[in-house]
Structures are given as C-alpha cells and as structure tokens.
Amino acid sequence: MTPKCRDKEIPSAVLHRLPRYYRCLRELIGQDRLRVRSSELAQMLGSNASQIRQDLHYFGEFGQVGYGYNVKDLYCAIGTILGVNRNYTAVIWGEHGSGVALTYLPLMKLRGVSLRAVFDSDAKETMTCSFPVLEEDRLVPFCTQNKIDILILAVGREKSATCSELLKQIPLRGVWNLSGATLSLPGVTVHDSCPTDRYFALCCEISEKQRAQERNGTP
Amino acid sequence: MTPKCRDKEIPSAVLHRLPRYYRCLRELIGQDRLRVRSSELAQMLGSNASQIRQDLHYFGEFGQVGYGYNVKDLYCAIGTILGVNRNYTAVIWGEHGSGVALTYLPLMKLRGVSLRAVFDSDAKETMTCSFPVLEEDRLVPFCTQNKIDILILAVGREKSATCSELLKQIPLRGVWNLSGATLSLPGVTVHDSCPTDRYFALCCEISEKQRAQERNGTP
DNA sequence: TAGATTGTTAATCGATTAACAATC
C-alpha cells in the first residue's frame, strides 16, 4: 500500500488536486466511513470517477476491484505523497500586519504545518499573535539556525522587489509567494499565488454574466 | 478599442490569467512605459508570446502590427473585462478573527474592491480593523439592504456547513469561498479556493524532490 | 522602404472522459 516510486513526475493538474482529495478523505474519516468508491469521491469533489481513478493510478494501486478504496489507507497514502509527515517547518514574512493576519487563517493549525515564527515589524500594536513575532533583521539567522524549510512571503508588491537578495541567503526548500511579484530563486521551489487574482477572476465572471444579460435586454 | 462582444465564453484558463496581465500592466504604467510587446509581457509573466496574443485575441484586437500594445489602452480594456469599474461591493464573513485578518491583506485596498463590512463575532478583542465589524445576525439584512454583490466566506470548515441556508437568503452575485467546504448556491457564481491547498501542493513538490534525491542516494 | 510584430491558423501537447476487460 506504499506509494509507487514512479519515474514520471506527477502531472501538475494531479498534484494540485491531491490536497482536495486529502481534505475530502479527512472528512470521511470524521464520518467514520471505512470504504469509499471513486464515484462517491467524484461526487463530493464535483469531478469525475474516471479522473479519480486515473489520478490515484499515478501513485499505485490503492483500491480493490469490486470494493472501492479503504478510507484510512488512502488518507495515509496521500498524506505521505503530500509530505505531511515530513512536518516541514515554516515562517511567515509580512508587513503592516499581513504576516500576523495569516496566522488567523485556519491553515496554520493543520497537521503537517509547523509555523515557527512571524516576521512583521509593525504588527505588534494592532493584533495579538499566538506565534513569536520577530524583527526582520533576525530573519536570515533565524531561518538558517532553525533549518526552516518553507517561507511564506506575504509582503506587498513594492517591498517584495527587495526581498530576493535576502531570501537567497537562506537555504530554503520552498517559498509560497503571496506577494504578487515574480521571484527568481535558483534551486528553490516557488509557488506563486496572488489572492487578488482569484477575487478578480470572480469579478470577471460576474461581469461577463451581467454583460450577457444586458445584451439580451434583461433589465 | 472596446472589448469585442464575443458569443463564445472566455475559456477558464484565459479568465484566470487576466488578473495577472492586469497587475503586470499596472506595473508597466508605474514605470511610465507607453508600449509593450507580447514577447515582453511573456517574459514578465514567465509565459509565451504566442499565448499572450492568443489570449488577448479573445477580446478583440488591441495591438498594432509592427508596434505592439499601448500599455494604458490595454490596461483599461482588461480592467473593463475584469469588471473593475463596476466596483462590486463585498463583505467578509469569518470567525475567530479570520474575517478581520483578511482585511490586512493588500487585496482590500485595491481599485475595484469595495469592502463594506466584516462579520466576525469574536474578533473585536484581538485586533483593530479599519472596516466596520458587525454581528452575524445583521448579515442578511445588511447585505440585502446594501445590495452587496460579493461575499467572501472565510469561516472554518465545520461552521461552513451551516452557512448555505443563510447565504441563500441574500441576493448575491458571487461568493469567494475560502472555507474549504463545498457550497451549492443555485444562480450564484461561486469560486472555491482553499489557501491550504496551495501550501500542501508546495509541500508535495518539495517532498517529491526529496524522495527523488533519496532514491539517487544523494545524502 | 525594410524590419518588426501582430492576428490567426495549424500542430502539438496535456488533461479529461469514456469504455471495458480483469477480478474480487
């Protein structure tokens, strides 16, 4: 039941769906479900049974023909693929409170997320934080000494331009870049995701619908 | 130079890239650039000149052969497509501070985003907020009376199950669903994006690399 | 004019869905 060691890389579309599968399975465990069919997973995720089987197939054979999947086994297997039990350590680098703000999102309490510190100089007065809030000049030594794996970059667009140089001094494994600017850090896995973009994609779709209505004369 | 009224729907891949184009063009305006080539945009975005031209082509002909694109014109045109000047109004619904926390992200100060209120019962003690923080029982009347367009749902997974009924009572245009749960709201455009998922996708990729290294015996 | 760069069609690539033999 251990994940296959495929030579192929995981297709990016599959990789980005895995966390959703993981959440879905955690929910099923909460409901004390023991087995689940690909068709059920598909329904929960608004996807397609074929896709579920196809996706899981990249990692091995987790299911049993005529039965389905064992919920706990599949949950553990996907957890392993996601690296949840490697317990990567993380810090947040924000400004004007954006760093501390992120600690209030449900994310930070999840299994597999080990937040060690927040760097956010001017946050102290405006909100309380249950993680240590440190000064920016401690960023490089702190991350180096504590072998931090992941940095969550939540500074604004303007400041982010100046961050690259500092980040190059830290032996990170990955950066989750929420700043909106483009980072180039050789050897470091960088995932960009600008929260703004999702909001405006939603606006765009709404606006499209409105335009269509206006064209058709619906008042 | 006004966007074409194509009958075709915007392909989802294109729609999700538009906000990035928009950000990119704003940066160029900040640099007082007047014109830009598709190849330059491509480089800034880590994409492909062909793709830029192909994408823009869905909306009309913004460029000039042999010259490129006028930065300001293109910026305005994409703004129109995104619906920025429709100035959709929004509220946030969070809990345990997650709602107020979102107001600290740079998002909320952008043009085209009109945040009107935050509903987050137990946030008041932990942080200050520059937007009105209201009690949850005012959610439905407030949104209805003020004709709120978009609701940003930032409550936790558990609570979100109970939100649907309340949300159905509000005539919203769209919901940006950060809760991780699946919402079904007939007639309302819903965009799901669970911040957790991006973090774990990053972990997954890092973990994959580590596995590959371990296989090859790199210590 | 000549060089540059678009709009647009065609070719390629990857991702999704359908179908079904294998089998518990």
Place this chain on the structure above:
DNA sequence: TAGATTGTTAATCGATTAACAATC
C-alpha cells in the same frame, strides 16, 4: 456465483506553442 468496481487503454477535449502571411 453474480454484481460491483477497479485499473488501464483508447477517444475526446481543451490549452499551449509554432509558424507565417498580413501590414504598420
């Protein structure tokens, strides 16, 4: 056993990239 459901291959669909004529 018979029914159910997987793993897996094949077919379809959509998205990306390449190529080039049109033209400023």
